[in-house]
Amino acid sequence: MDEITAEYTTEQLIAPTSLTVRPRVTVACKTDLGRVRENNEDKFEYYIPEEESTLASRGMVFLVCDGMGGHAAGQIASELTAKTFIEVYLNHPATEPTVAMAGAVAAANRFVLDVARAVPARRGMGTTLSGLMVIQDKAYTVQVGDSRVYRLRAGELTPLTHDHTWIEEAVRLGTLTYAEAENHPYKHVLTRAVGTEGEVTPDIEGHDLKPGDTFLLCSDGLLNHVNDEQISDVMRACAPAEAAWKLVAMALLGGGSDNTTVLIVRIDDLEEIVRFED
Numbered sequence: 001m002d003e004i005t006a007e008y009t010t011e012q013l014i015a016p017t018s019l020t021v022r023p024r025v026t027v028a029c030k031t032d033l034g035r036v037r038e039n040n041e042d043k044f045e046y047y048i049p050e051e052e053s054t055l056a057s058r059g060m061v062f063l064v065c066d067g068m069g070g071h072a073a074g075q076i077a078s079e080l081t082a083k084t085f086i087e088v089y090l091n092h093p094a095t096e097p098t099v100a101m102a103g104a105v106a107a108a109n110r111f112v113l114d115v116a117r118a119v120p121a122r123r124g125m126g127t128t129l130s131g132l133m134v135i136q137d138k139a140y141t142v143q144v145g146d147s148r149v150y151r152l153r154a155g156e157l158t159p160l161t162h163d164h165t166w167i168e169e170a171v172r173l174g175t176l177t178y179a180e181a182e183n184h185p186y187k188h189v190l191t192r193a194v195g196t197e198g199e200v201t202p203d204i205e206g207h208d209l210k211p212g213d214t215f216l217l218c219s220d221g222l223l224n225h226v227n228d229e230q231i232s233d234v235m236r237a238c239a240p241a242e243a244a245w246k247l248v249a250m251a252l253l254g255g256g257s258d259n260t261t262v263l264i265v266r267i268d269d270l271e272e273i274v275r276f277e278d
Contacts, residue, residue, distance in 0.1 A: 019056035028240035035256030041067035041074035059135030069125030112195025126193035157232035164192035225254025
């Protein structure tokens with residue numbers, strides 16, 4: 001931890017934040033092996049603190065990771081990443097949450113890389129990481145790889161993250177269209193992952209929150225068989241638990257070519273905290 005703390009300025013290490021808005025949420029999760037894979041390399045985790053100080057400064061943490069590497073290495077990478085991210089993020093010395101998020105990704109990356117170097121059978125393992133932090137009246141997304149975070153607001157589904165894939169970058173540069181990319185052999189080639197390089201830079205973005213917002217975190221096992229329009233239809237029609245089960249079932253019916261993980265977070269209320277002076 002000394003290596004991390006040395007990077008932060010006095011301004012980033014300020015007094016604890018007061019809780020002024022308490023989010024009330026409903027959470028639902030579902031993961032499935034699929035019809036082809038022999039083990040589940042996906043991992044979801046979430047942490048909802050009860051302590052006001054942690055809820056104020058770090059909020060609620062939701063993660064989906066999709067490991068890669070074979071021979072259970074991908075499963076290990078996703079497990080290590082999810083646990084390390086949450087542990088480091090919650091206990092990071094910086095008050096600014098985005099600094100803590102970046103530090104948590106860096107710590108997870110080092111840990112996975114060190115384990116891969118130490119155990120020959122795990123060489124080359126890595127994982128995606130898609131995270132949602134709900135902090136008072138704001139949400140943050142953290143993204144590495146090609147799992148995704150969506151938001152359903154007023155019936156409209158919006159992707160909040162960008163895939164870190166060769167195809168996505170080619171489409172952004174205009175060298176390929178989305179239609180051409182659909183069946184391209186490099187469709188699933190990642191340009192960023194946790195644990196495959198000495199350093200990885202996550203995309204970290206802030207988003208406003210409104211009551212009724214519903215977030216979906218998912219691995220690409222869902223996206224291989226269920227398109228955005230279908231996802232939107234299910235999330236509009238169903239409560240979180242039913243939506244999670246239906247979406248995974250649709251991926252299985254579509255072929256179940258990969259592990260599939262769905263984590264849904266609905267913002268039921270943003271309760272303002274009224275404090276009275278003595």
